[in-house]
Structure formats: C-alpha cells, structure tokens
Amino acid sequence: MKDMNEGYITPDGRQIGGVLMELKNITLKFGGVTAIENISFDIRDGEIRAIIGPNGAGKSSMLNVISGFYIPTEGEVWFKGYKRGPMKPYEIARLGIARTFQNIALFDGMSVLDNIMTGRLTKMKKGLLAQAGWWWTGAAREEYENRDKVERIIDFLEIQNIRKTPVGRLPYGLKKRVELARALAAEPKILLLDEPMAGMNVEEKEDMCRFILDLNDEFGTTIVLIEHDMGVVMDISDRVVVMDYGKKIGDGAPDEVRNNQAVIDAYLGVAHD
Amino acid sequence: MPDQLVYAMEVTLNGLMTGVLYSLVALGFVLIFKASGVFNYAQGVLALFAALTLVGIQNGQVPFAHMINAMTGGHLTDFGWHIPAVIAILLTGVVMVLLAIVIEKLVLKHLVNQAPIILFMATIGMAYFLEGFGDVMWGADIKTLDVGLPQGINETIEIATERWFGYGFFIDNLDIVATLIAILLVTALTVFSQYSKQGRALRAVADDHQAALSVGISLRFIWILVWSIAGFVALVAGIIWGTKSGVQFSLSLIALKALPVLMLGGFTSIPGAIVGGLIIGVGEKLFEFSIGPMIGGATENWFAYVLALVFLVFRPQGLFGEKIIERV
Numbered sequence: 001m002k003d004m005n006e007g008y009i010t011p012d013g014r015q016i017g018g019v020l021m022e023l024k025n026i027t028l029k030f031g032g033v034t035a036i037e038n039i040s041f042d043i044r045d046g047e048i049r050a051i052i053g054p055n056g057a058g059k060s061s062m063l064n065v066i067s068g069f070y071i072p073t074e075g076e077v078w079f080k081g082y083k084r085g086p087m088k089p090y091e092i093a094r095l096g097i098a099r100t101f102q103n104i105a106l107f108d109g110m111s112v113l114d115n116i117m118t119g120r121l122t123k124m125k126k127g128l129l130a131q132a133g134w135w136w137t138g139a140a141r142e143e144y145e146n147r148d149k150v151e152r153i154i155d156f157l158e159i160q161n162i163r164k165t166p167v168g169r170l171p172y173g174l175k176k177r178v179e180l181a182r183a184l185a186a187e188p189k190i191l192l193l194d195e196p197m198a199g200m201n202v203e204e205k206e207d208m209c210r211f212i213l214d215l216n217d218e219f220g221t222t223i224v225l226i227e228h229d230m231g232v233v234m235d236i237s238d239r240v241v242v243m244d245y246g247k248k249i250g251d252g253a254p255d256e257v258r259n260n261q262a263v264i265d266a267y268l269g270v271a272h273d
Numbered sequence: 274m275p276d277q278l279v280y281a282m283e284v285t286l287n288g289l290m291t292g293v294l295y296s297l298v299a300l301g302f303v304l305i306f307k308a309s310g311v312f313n314y315a316q317g318v319l320a321l322f323a324a325l326t327l328v329g330i331q332n333g334q335v336p337f338a339h340m341i342n343a344m345t346g347g348h349l350t351d352f353g354w355h356i357p358a359v360i361a362i363l364l365t366g367v368v369m370v371l372l373a374i375v376i377e378k379l380v381l382k383h384l385v386n387q388a389p390i391i392l393f394m395a396t397i398g399m400a401y402f403l404e405g406f407g408d409v410m411w412g413a414d415i416k417t418l419d420v421g422l423p424q425g426i427n428e429t430i431e432i433a434t435e436r437w438f439g440y441g442f443f444i445d446n447l448d449i450v451a452t453l454i455a456i457l458l459v460t461a462l463t464v465f466s467q468y469s470k471q472g473r474a475l476r477a478v479a480d481d482h483q484a485a486l487s488v489g490i491s492l493r494f495i496w497i498l499v500w501s502i503a504g505f506v507a508l509v510a511g512i513i514w515g516t517k518s519g520v521q522f523s524l525s526l527i528a529l530k531a532l533p534v535l536m537l538g539g540f541t542s543i544p545g546a547i548v549g550g551l552i553i554g555v556g557e558k559l560f561e562f563s564i565g566p567m568i569g570g571a572t573e574n575w576f577a578y579v580l581a582l583v584f585l586v587f588r589p590q591g592l593f594g595e596k597i598i599e600r601v
Contacts, residue, residue, distance in 0.1 A: 067487065093489035105484035107477045118477045122489040124470045128498075131469040143470070182488065 007044060010238050017045030019078075020222055021066070021190060026075035028061055028246075035061040036072070037246040043190065048216055048223045050233045053243035054266065059226045060102060062243070063192050066224065067099045068092035080189075094122045098188035100179045102195050102226075108168035112178050115167050116153060119185025120146040150185055156218075157181050157211060173204040177211070184215060191215075193225040197232060205229065209236055234258065242266075276440070283434075283442045284562045285555055290448035292554020293455045294513060298527050299534040299546040300459065301506040306540045308479045308499040311392040315400035317528020319369075319504060322407045324511030324520045326368050328418050329411040331361040336410045358420035362512070369504030370497075377496050385492070386482075404525060413522075418515035422450050451513045455547075458509060462502070463543060471498060533581035539594020548592060553577045 007017045021043040028036040036058045043049050051059045064070040066077070068089040077084045079095065087095075098119070107115050124146055130137040154160055157177055162170060167178060176196060183191055196212065197205045213236055215221055227233045233240060234254040242250035242257055244266040250257045257263055298320065305313040313319075329336065333352040341349055356364070380395050423446040431441035466472035478485045478495045485492065514524055530553075538549025557576040565572045584591065 069483070069486070088491070089486040090489045090491045093487055099487050101483065101487070105481045105487070107480035107484060109480050110473075110476055114473060114476075118473055118485075118488045118490070121470060121474055126470070128469075128471055131465075131471060139469075143468075186488065 010047075014046070014217075014238075016047045016238060019043070020045040020080065022078040023062075023066070024076045024078065026062070026065055026072045026077070028058070028065060028070055029073045034246050036065070036243075038075075039241075039243070039246075039248045040075075041241050041248065041251055043222060043224060044239075046216070046220050046222055047238040048212070048225070048236055050237035050240045051224065051226050051243060052228075052230070052233055052240055056245075057243040058246040059243055060194055063099065063194050063224070063226060066190075067097055067192055093186070096186070096189035097192065098183035098186040098190075099192035100176075100183050100194055100196060102198065104172075104175050104179055106167045106175060106179055106182070109166065111164050111166055112159060112170070112181075113150065113154075113163050115178055116150045116181045116185050117146065119182040120150060122186055123149075149187075153181050153184050156215070157184075173200050176200070176204075176208070180208075180211065184219075184221075187219070188221060190222045190224060193223060193227075195226050195228065197227060197229055205232060212236060279438045279440050281559065281562060282438075283440075283444075284558045286442065286444060287448070288555035288558030289551055290444070290452055290554070291558065292551035293448075293452045294510075294517075294527075294550075295530050295534050295554055296547045296550025297451070297455050297458070297506070297510045297513065299531040299538065299550055300462070300543065301503045301510065302528075302531055302535055303538075303540065303543055303546045304462070304506065305499055305503050307543075308475050308495065310389050310479070311396060312389070312540070313503065314393065314396040314528075315403060316503065316507060316531070317525040318400045318403045318407075319507035320511040320514065320527065321520070321522070321525040322372075322403050322511075323365060323369060323504065323508040324418060324515035324524060325407045325411045325416070327361055327365040327420070327508070327512065328416045328515070328520050330364050330368075331356055331358065331420070334411060339412060340409060362420065362508070365508055366505060369508055370501045373497050373500035373504055376500055377493060381496050381500075382493070400525075404522070415519050415521040418512065418520050420512060420516065422447055422513070422516050424516070447513070447517060454509060454513065458506065459543065459547060462506075466543075471495075475499065530577065533577040535591070536581040537584050537591055539591025542591070542593035545591055545593030553580065556580060 007015065009015055019042045022040075023042070024040050026036055026039045027034070039062070051062055053059050061070060065072050068087055068091070071086055079097075084092075107118065110118075124142055126137065126139040126142050131139045134140050154163060157180065159174065159177055159181065162174060162178075167175060170178065180193070180196065183193075193212070197208050200208065209232060212223060212225070216223055225237070237254060239252060240250070240254055240257045241248060242260070242263045249266055250260045250263040252260075298316065301316045301319070302313060305311055305316070328334075333354040333356065335341070335349045335351055338349045338351075341347065376399065380399065381392075384392055384395060425446055427444045427446050427449060430444045435441040466475060474485070474490045475495055475498065477488070477490060478492060482492060485495075510527070511520075511524065514527055518524070534546060534549040534553050536549075537552055538545025538547070553576075557573045560576050561570065561572045
C-alpha cells in the first residue's frame with residue numbers, strides 16, 4: 001500500500017502528489033436501482049485517473065457524483081482535505097472542477113470563442129454595474145486579460161482557424177475539442193472527461209490523447225477520464241478504477257488491472273480454452 | 274406630388290412609430306424566450322403592473338388602500354406627497370426586480386426541468402394573479418400617467434412638410450420620443466447580451482442548462498436577471514403606452530399585438546422583434562389606407578394576425594428566427 005500523502009513516481013518519471021480528492025463509500029440509488037454500490041477510491045494531485053467498465057457499470061454516474069450533478073445517497077466526497085457538503089453543480093464548478101459531457105453539451109448558438117469564454121466566467125469578478133462602466137471600472141481590462149488566456153488555450157488545442165465559427169456547424173471531433181477547451185479555460189484543479197474519444201477516428205483519437213497528456217504535463221491538471229478504448233486507457237492513465245454493475249472490481253496501475261482476474265472476467269470477457 | 278402619395282407617406286411614418294411600440298412589447302417576450310425557452314404570457318400584464326405601480330408611487334397612493342380600509346374602517350387613500358417622475362421610475366424599477374426575485378422563488382424554482390408547456394401554463398397563471406394583484410394593490414380605476422413625456426403634434430415636422438408638400442403631417446411628439454427610447458433600449462440590450470459576461474452567461478443558459486451549470490453559472494441568478502430585464506422592458510412599454518392611452522386593463526392586451534410581431538420576426542431574435550414590429554405597424558396602416566375603404570374598413574383589427582398566419586405557412590421560423598435543422 002502506497003503512503004496516502006507521499007505520492008509516487010510514474011514509470012515515465014512524473015511525480016504524482018498527495019490525495020486531492022477522496023471518495024469514501026459512495027452509494028447512489030435511483031429509487032430501487034443501485035447505480036453505484038459502496039465505492040471508495042482516491043484521486044491524486046497531477047495524475048491521470050481512468051474509470052473503466054462495461055456499459056451501464058455506473059461510470060458516468062460516478063463522474064456526475066464528483067461534479068455534483070448527482071448527490072450520492074450515502075458516502076462522502078473529500079476535496080483538498082475537506083469534506084464537501086451538498087453543493088449545487090455550479091458551486092462545485094467554482095471550486096475548480098471542470099467537466100465535459102458524454103453527449104457534448106456546448107452552446108450551439110455561440111461562436112467557438114464565446115463558448116470557451118464561458119469557461120472563464122468563474123474567473124471574472126466584475127459585477128453587473130462594473131460591466132456597464134467598461135473602461136472606467138476596469139471591466140474592459142478584465143475581459144481582455146481573460147480573452148488572452150482563452151487565446152492561449154485555442155493555440156494549445158490547435159483550433160485557431162475555427163475561432164469565430166458557430167459551434168453548431170462544427171463536425172463532431174472538433175466539438176469534442178471545443179468542449180475540452182471550455183473546460184480547460186476554467187483552469188481547473190480536476191478535469192473530468194466523460195468519454196473524450198467516443199466516436200472518433202484513429203487520427204482524432206491520437207490528437208486527443210496527445211492533448212490530454214500535454215495538458216497534464218504543461219498545466220499539471222489532474223484528470224479523471226472515462227473511456228472505452230482499452231488501448232488508450234492503458235496507454236495514458238496512471239491508475240485505473242474498474243467498475244462493473246455499480247461495484248468496484250479493480251483499482252491500480254494499468255498493468256496490475258490488466259492482470260486482475262476479476263477484471264478480465266467482467267470486462268474483457270471470461271477466457272475459454 | 275399627388276395627394277394620395279403624400280397621405281401614404283404620412284401613414285407610413287405613423288405606421289413606423291406604432292411599429293416601434295409593438296416592437297417594444299415584443300422585445301420583452303423575445304428576451305425571456307431566448308433565455309429560458311418560455312413564452313411569457315404575463316408580459317402584457319407585467320407592463321400593466323409596472324405602469325400601475327409607477328402611477329401609484331408617483332401620486333403617493335397607499336398600496337392595498339381598499340383592503341386596509343375595509344379591514345380597519347379607515348379612509349386611507351394617499352400619503353399626500355408627489356414624487357418626481359425620475360425617482361418614481363427608479364423605485365418602480367426596484368419593485369420590478371423584487372417581483373422577478375419573487376417569481377423565481379415561488380414559481381420558476383419549482384419548475385426546473387419541466388417541459389416548456391408547463392412553464393407557459395405557469396405564466397398564464399401569473400398573468401391572472403398579477404392582474405388581480407395590481408387591482409387590489411392600486412385600485413381598478415383608470416389612471417392617467419404623466420412622467421413629463423412630450424405629447425401632441427410636432428410642429429417642426431408639420432411646418433416642414435407643409436412647405437415641401439403643401440400638406441402638414443400629423444406626427445405625435447410622444448411617438449418620436451418612444452422611437453428614440455426604443456432605439457436606445459435595443460442598443461443597450463444588444464450590447465449587454467453580446468459583450469458583457471452576464472450576457473454571455475445568459476445566452477449560455479438559453480442554449481444548454483447542464484453545460485451552463487458545468488461552467489459555474491447559477492441558473493437562479495440568470496433567471497432573476499432575465500425576469501428583471503423583462504420587467505424593465507415592461508416598465509418602459511408601460512410608461513409609453515400608459516401615457517398614450519391611460520393606465521387601464523386594456524394595457525395588458527397590447528401583448529396580443531406582440532404575438533403576430535413575434536411570428537413575423539421570429540421568437541428568438543431581437544432584431545426580428547424590431548423589424549417585425551415595424552412591418553406590422555406600417556403594414557396595417559397602409560393596408561387600412563389603401564384597401565380598407567374598399568372592404569369597409571376596420572382592417573387594423575385583423576391585418577396583423579392574417580399576416581402572421583401567412584408567415585406561419587411559408588416561413589414558420591419567422592424572418593430572423595433560428596431554423597432548427599436536426600442532423601441525422
């Protein structure tokens with residue numbers, strides 16, 4: 001067992017910090033259906049943590065618990081060493097937890113730039129009246145500074161050429177990238193990605209992998225991701241939680257998980273010889 | 274220049290001014306519809322309520338005077354002061370914001386994630402409630418509203434047109450002021466929604482609630498903001514219509530005139546509300562002027578609705594509305 005506060009060093013030499021978020025005995029029920037049953041795991045500062053499992057295992061529900069869209073029936077969420085009370089999703093977003101959605105939730109009527117700018121809303125402090133003052137109250141400067149940060153993210157994700165395009169017109173792969181950009185614009189402590197590569201072709205997947213690794217490396221963002229592509233998961237994540245029917249059946253480094261018999265049976269299929 | 278053409282010009286000008294007033298009412302609808310996908314049936318009553326409150330505050334009326342008198346047997350009517358128009362308008366603005374907060378707390382909050390039709394029904398309920406509430410609060414009698422807006426024929430225009438065409442146009446000063454106010458209001462609202470961070474948040478909420486929550490937008494704050502703005506627009510519409518034709522129940526019916534404007538311009542477009550209002554304003558006046566006499570007149574009552582019907586058949590999303598194309 002690794003020390004809770006010390007962190008560890010990954011095979012590729014990255015230093016992973018102490019526990020950033022801890023989920024303790026989370027249970028989530030919808031009426032009679034138990035989506036998550038007594039699951040505990042931790043997320044460490046700077047790591048890429050994957051949640052995998054067959055369809056309907058409760059992975060997205062888990063992500064929704066972390067981002068506050070669902071309130072767990074039982075269990076506690078600890079963030080930065082404090083127990084998190086029942087909060088609204090927008091309050092949790094303001095704590096520094098950003099997310100993307102499985103079925104892309106962008107603002108279709110707005111341009112790519114405006115969409116990403118909404119990610120900066122939590123960072124912009126000027127109120128309604130100050131906005132009306134514009135130059136006089138410094139609201140203009142605030143807007144330009146935040147615009148600057150957004151431009152950097154646009155460069156980083158290589159979407160300069162679609163900056164002014166309304167999001168509704170973009171192809172699927174680019175929408176996914178804009179959604180990532182918006183989440184990134186909030187400079188989150190933890191970034192939650194719900195199937196960031198679903199429905200992408202090989203090239204788009206490779207791009208997305210590169211972005212995830214780069215942003216983890218460059219900004220030190222902790223990433224929690226759900227993904228179906230086993231190759232991708234094993235390649236990029238530091239530790240993997242495996243879920244099946246709402247229960248945790250494995251947790252550890254990709255290699256450990258790969259060799260775990262329960263995981264092989266449940267997720268990769270029972271071996272017949 | 275032939276007389277008929279000169280008359281037609283005057284009619285067109287007057288139509289444009291009336292159109293601006295229609296646009297003003299339609300604008301309130303568009304704002305709420307854009308931000309929350311709700312068709313706010315109470316918009317007209319909101320204008321009536323704003324106008325009633327403004328008159329009441331201005332004349333120092335005691336709110337709920339009838340009710341208090343009935344219960345205590347007193348004879349309260351007013352506080353005996355007269356508040357300057359500017360301050361009264363500001364106070365009414367505050368009342369409209371409070372109303373927005375109450376609406377969010379008592380109604381909208383409990384209807385999150387409900388279908389738009391449910392919210393629409395809720396606004397119908399609110400309309401009837403507010404109508405009665407306004408009566409109880411300020412009395413049901415017809416009131417005159419005077420906040421110092423100029424009224425009567427504009428002589429400069431009359432003299433100028435007399436010199437050019439040999440016929441003086443009748444243009445009401447109030448209509449000119451209303452046009453200026455409407456232009457200011459629309460510019461301010463457009464700048465707000467396009468360039469301010471709250472405007473951006475507002476558009477975000479209109480597009481996708483979940484995504485808006487995920488970037489840290491409080492739906493509650495946005496709804497209060499939207500209803501406050503709608504209340505503010507209603508106040509402006511209430512002031513102008515109230516000055517024009519007195520503060521009375523029929524004021525709330527101007528909302529009906531906004532419907533064809535919305536169908537024409539599109540429910541989601543601010544420029545659409547403006548252009549739609551102008552087209553209907555000019556259209557109904559010109560139609561009455563040219564075709565009216567042939568078919569017995571009174572065409573203004575139905576022209577707008579028929580035009581809207583034609584639009585529904587050929588261009589259901591309106592002139593500027595978003596055409597929703599579902600990708601399959």
